[in-house]
Amino acid sequence: MIYDAKVLNSDGLGTVKDTIAGIDWAIKNKVNVINMSYGFTHDYESLHNKIKEANSKGIIVLAANGNDIFGQKEYPASYHEVISIGVLKNKYNKSIYNSNDNADLYISLSNKSKGSVNNTSEATALATNRLIKNHNGDLHNLDKKELISVLKKE
Numbered sequence: 001m002i003y004d005a006k007v008l009n010s011d012g013l014g015t016v017k018d019t020i021a022g023i024d025w026a027i028k029n030k031v032n033v034i035n036m037s038y039g040f041t042h043d044y045e046s047l048h049n050k051i052k053e054a055n056s057k058g059i060i061v062l063a064a065n066g067n068d069i070f071g072q073k074e075y076p077a078s079y080h081e082v083i084s085i086g087v088l089k090n091k092y093n094k095s096i097y098n099s100n101d102n103a104d105l106y107i108s109l110s111n112k113s114k115g116s117v118n119n120t121s122e123a124t125a126l127a128t129n130r131l132i133k134n135h136n137g138d139l140h141n142l143d144k145k146e147l148i149s150v151l152k153k154e
Contacts, residue, residue: 037121064120066099
């Protein structure tokens with residue numbers, strides 16, 4: 001089952017408080033995977049603590065590496081407990097739409113969607129789909145490295 005917890009407004013803007021409330025909702029509803037196709041350029045301790053709590057409950061969190069071409073770190077993608085997703089402009093080259101070179105996995109969107117701009121948000125959604133589609137068993141028993149291997153399957 002897929003749930004949608006809205007934490008951004010119609011302009012795509014939201015607060016850390018809204019994000020934490022969304023993660024709280026996910027924990028209470030015992031979701032398996034959280035997809036965060038957005039992030040913040042500031043490291044908020046309260047957000048990190050909530051991500052750790054979700055992780056301790058067995059929830060897998062995937063987050064966009066960010067679309068800031070100036071190399072800033074993005075959060076929650078920069079947290080160790082999160083699988084950060086970057087984007088490739090083609091099968092072998094990173095897109096400029098990566099905040100930094102620290103993503104756990106880079107995904108190519110070429111030929112995936114018409115009019116794609118190769119952004120990390122779209123790549124994160126694709127990675128979340130791959131994770132759910134390519135693994136029928138219990139994801140909670142896999143460590144981060146094993147989860148990334150599952151994500152590499154197309």
